[in-house]
Amino acid sequence: MIRWLAALCLFVLGAPVHADEMRPVAIQFEQVGETEWRLGWRQPIASAADDRMAMPELPANCRIKGAVRRQMAPLAAHGTADVTCDGAVAGRALGWPAFPGHGEAILRVAPLDRGVQVHRLTPEQPSATIAARPSSAQVWRSYFDIGVEHILAGWDHLLFVIALVLLVARPWPVVKAATAFTIAHSITLAAVTLGFGGIRQDVVEALIALSIVFLAIEVARGGRDTLTQRLPWLVAFAFGLLHGFGFAGALREIGLPEGEVPAALVSFNLGVEAGQLLVVAAVLAIMALLRRWRPPSEPLAVRLVSYPIGIIGAYWLVDRLAG
CATH class of the missing domain: 1.20.1250 (Growth Hormone; Chain: A;)
Known part of the structure; x- marks a missing residue:
């Protein structure tokens, strides 16, 4: 004993x-036009092993338009980019590929004609499928998990x-x-x-x-x-x-x-x-x-x-x- x-x-x-240090990667994917989206992310830098140049993986029918804008700080890396998508993104996957120094990412998808949906990404599930009609159950599940991890971490x-x-x-x-x-x-x-x-x-x-x-x-x-x-x-x-x-x-x-x-x-x-x-x-x-x-x-x-x-x-x- x-x-x-x-x-x-x-x-x-x-x-x-x-x-x-409940500081997950934060990813925002916001629709600004019929085919235009704005991608933004904030990546906390926990160690030298973290890739400061990492960025989200877009749906297969989307591509970066123009230059990726980055801003580096001692404890975080920020990035924004304009995105063009051919057709709907519902049913497509969006993810975060780099998890070595932190345990999760919070993805917020904001279409023009539907409610905002939130997904929690982890090393085991590094991508999420964008829902056509997000449910309240998805929000409840994601934020409940975040609350448990917050008190334990x-x-x-x-x-x-x-x-x-x-x-x-x-x-x-x-x-x-x-x-x-x-x-x-x-x-x-x-x-x-x-x-x-x-x-x-x-x-x-x-x-x-x-x-x-x-x-x-x-x-x-x-x-x-x-x-x-x-x-x-x-x-x-x-x-x-x-x-x-x-x-x-x-x-x-x-x-x-x-x-x-x-x-x-x-x-x-x-x-x-x-x-x-x-x-x-x-x-x-x-x-x-x-x-x-x-x-x-x-x-x-x-x-x-x-x-x-x-x-x-x-x-x-x-x-x-x-x-």
């Missing part, structure tokens, strides 16, 4: 230093949830705290996405890092009588409002399909909740095993895990404040 805990600490310490949200479970420890209080966190981040996520308010993203990210440090300190202090120990749901709700701004920033990066904003928003949030419940269940299961096999070791083990969580959160806080 001690070896398991050591491995867990090393795993947490080895988490990516850039926490909320967004290390700042993930560490906050882990620290919250470690602090509360007991199943029923954990359920109440997790529910309060979910309600709170749903409120701010919806408010920002629908245009009712917002906070600068750099400020949000710094405050999220601060929330991780705060919870890590509370966990490390053990069983002392604090507000967080007495009313964990209240603290979870307050910080959930903050994390909702972070979720909204990620959703803004991905984009929302016109005409399907409510479906995309709800399904993304449900995906986040599903991923969060997986994390909560996994941490509670590990704690239950420890409590069963080595009961006296549980307080020490929980405190041991809180230190790397706090160190990573403090690093993110300083890094984000420094810009």
Whole structure:
């Protein structure tokens, strides 16, 4: 069990230093005339292995018209091009060929006479067939998957949830705290996405890092009588409002399909909740095993895990404040 805990600490310490890296490739294919389309894409650059000259693979009946316009930045490559298509694109495939440094791409297709459709591309499915009539089910499925991956790949949200479970420890209080966190981040996520308010993203990210440090300190202090120990749901709700701004920033990066904003928003949030419940269940299961096999070791083990969580959160806080 001690070896398991050591491995867990090393795993947490080895988490990516850039926490909320839910930054997929974004591809926009927009119709501007009867046969004319505009292609645009943004490719995050995660490593030297990424091909900065990569571009989407067009449907077989489409071709680039004129020059491809590119703009390079340290962390992203942007491109646009004018496209001409012979006939309809419905039933044709459009994809992204280069996935070495990132795990997915979000494709938005916007015909003139039909609603916007959204497709999620992965290394296993690098292309998608453009639908003649996109269904709401396709939007629900795509954004649910995006929400699950966001919470599981967004290390700042993930560490906050882990620290919250470690602090509360007991199943029923954990359920109440997790529910309060979910309600709170749903409120701010919806408010920002629908245009009712917002906070600068750099400020949000710094405050999220601060929330991780705060919870890590509370966990490390053990069983002392604090507000967080007495009313964990209240603290979870307050910080959930903050994390909702972070979720909204990620959703803004991905984009929302016109005409399907409510479906995309709800399904993304449900995906986040599903991923969060997986994390909560996994941490509670590990704690239950420890409590069963080595009961006296549980307080020490929980405190041991809180230190790397706090160190990573403090690093993110300083890094984000420094810009």
